[in-house]
Structure formats: C-alpha cells, structure tokens
Amino acid sequence: MLSTTTLVGGAATRDEAAAAYAKVTWRLLPFLFICYVFAYLDRVNVGFAKLKMMSDLGFSEAVYGLGAGVFFVGYLLFEVPSNLIMLKVGARIWIARIMVTWGLISGAMMFVTTPTSFYILRFLLGVAEAGFIPAILLYLTYWFPASKCGKVTALFLTGIPMSGVIGGPLSGFIMARMDNVQGMASWQWLFVLEAIPTVILGIVAYFFLNDRIADAKWLTERQKGILEQELSKDQHGKQHSLRDGFTKPLVWLLSVIYLFFTMGLYGVSFWLPSIVKASGVSDPLDIGLLTMIPYAFATLAMILTGRSSDARHERRWHLALAGIAGAVGLAWSVAYADNTPVAMLALTLATMGIMTTISQFWTLPPAILSGAAAAAGIAIANSVGSVSGLIAPYLLGVVKTVTSSTNSGVLVLAVCLVVGSVLVFTVPAKLVNRK
Known part of the structure; x- marks a missing residue:
C-alpha cells in the first residue's frame, strides 16, 4: 500500500484528485443510495400499511403510534455496539448482515395480528437495522475528507426523500391493487414485496463493497495514494480515540441538535400519508402520488444545499436556515390543513427543509471526529436522534386520539426545528467550516 504521506510520481494535480474522487463517487454512492432507499422504505412503509x-x-391511533415508534427502542439500544462491531469485522460483512436480517424481519410484519406482535416485530426490526446509517456515514469517511462531506452526504441521504418518490406510488399501488390477492390483505403484500429487494441488496453488498482504499482493485495505485494522502491531511485537529467519542461535550451537543431536527423528520415520514388523506384525498394510489411531490423537491434541495455548503466551506447557516424553512412549512400546513393544494405546497416546503437539515447535519461530526471517535x-x-422516532409518532398518535386532529402535534414538531436551528450556532464555526 502506498504511504499516506509520500505519493509515488509526485504531487497530485487538481484534475487527478477530482478524477479519483469521481471514480469513488460513481462506484459507491449509487449502490449505497439504493440500499438506503429500501432501508428507509422498510422503516416507514408502516405509514402506508396503516391506511388499512x-x-x-x-x-387505535395510539397503538399505531407506539408500534411505529418502538422500532427506535431496539435501534437506540444496539446502535453504538453495532458501529463498534463494524470497526472489528469490516464494513462489507456488517452492512450485508444488517440488510439481510432487517429485510427478513420486515417481511415478517405480514404475520402481525395483535398489538403485541406488532410491537415485538417493530422492536426486532429496530435491532436488526441498528447501526446501518452510522455504518454508512462512517464508511464514507474512509473515502472522503470532511471538506467533501456536504455533497457526498447529501447524495447518499437523498435516499430518504427518494424512498418517498419511489415508495409513495409503489406503496400506494400495492395498497390499492393487491387487497385479497391470494387471500392476503394489501398491507401484508406491502411488507413482503418491499422486503425482498433489501435481502437481495444485502447479499450483493458483501461482494460489492471494499473495506479500505487499499482493497479497491477498481482504483489505480496512484489513485489510492492520492486518496490516502488527502485523508491523512484531513486528520489534523480531530478527536481520534474511542473515549473522545463518548466523553467530549461537543459530541453530546451535536446529538441534542440532531434530536430536535429528527423530530420533524419522523413526523413527516410517518404521518405524511395520513395528513394528505385528511386533506380530502381517499384513494391510496392518489395518496402515494401526492406524497411523491414533497420528496422529489426535497431531493433537489438536499443536493443543491450540499454543493453550496462545500463550495462556501460553511455549514452552520446552511443547516439552520433549512431547519427554519421546515418549521415554517409545518406551521403553514396546519393553518391550511383543509385546503389540499395549499397544504401540499406547505408540506413540500416542510419536507425540503427537514430533509436538508438531516444531510447538512451529517457534515458536522466528520469535521471534528475520526477513527474510533467517529465510530x-x-x-x-x-x-x-432516534429517540425522536419514538417520541414524534407517539406524540402525534396521542394528540390525534384526544383531539381528532394532528395539528397541535405538528406545531410542536415545528418548534423543535426552530430550537435545533438556534442550537446550531453554539457549535464553533472554526471547527466545522473546514477548507
């Protein structure tokens, strides 16, 4: 393996470095993106299954809210151990394991008959999927320096809105057309059909991914040296030890900020189909097509904001303004909940802002952490942040059970986005606005 400090053949030109990063991007990002689309779809398709x-x-609404949220109990308990295991066994083995097991459990949701079985399977799904997102985010730091994380992270995390673009119409079609086929309910078909690609992708991941730059046979030796040298220079000033990852106050500050932003994310993810239905749309396929609109615009917003953030070497304002936009959109959707066109416009703004906060947030940890500390x-x-996945759906479920409306709960989520946006400015700019 080439040295990370001395590059054979002389210093790399800008064009050589750009070509190396382009090759890595086109090799890894499309596959990881597809994996995340189905990961997120398996996590939130319960929102469409809920319709029947x-x-x-x-x-009841409260049972659904708790079942949707209990996923994150298992997810929370096993996430940190999962990422530490990945450090030991390697990315390709662990990412493959995660995907295959969660695909099988997601498919098993077809057997739900009681609230207890619903809770158990949702909990096990959280256990199975625990560590997937941090594993991929950590994996990307093996290939890209912090200065390039804005665009790369945004491209990967567009899997969230694209799961809505793809999953909305797909889930709507299954719910509308598959009822009583072979004696199964449409929601049972939903879980089975959307789990199959996840298992297949998990198997492919084992053979497709490389654990390290040095293992990538699709890179030339010079390209490997360029990438390793860039990563070596990127380590200056970062926290590296496992203890740093657990004990540094800044890590916990970032965690709290992410909690407030994901409150809005999971509110939209789990309840968008229901909010669209409440605005006067009844056909499941029409609901699926309408939910596609906010997610399509959110994908564009994430990519453009990521590029701007990298180009300007600025992270905090890009993140905070996206959070404010999400809050305004949620509040606006409440004010015009009975007007479908206006409500959809408001939800589109909300989804654009909320999804962009998620991709922009993940530019912050790689700027200050590396190695075991990053894991x-x-x-x-x-x-x-996953705690919000338990709080947000259950909060909206309880509010709807008590008031017959989700409006108050949605406004609470809007306030959370504002709080997160304000807290962003407590993170020192010099640590995260790296060139």
Missing part, C-alpha cells in the same frame, strides 16, 4: 392495517386489526460519536448522535 388499523381497521383490519382493530388498532462512537456518529453512532451516539444517531442514537440520540
């Missing part, structure tokens, strides 16, 4: 599952099984710190931040 609740009446078929006699579940622990990224997992901790994602774990704390």
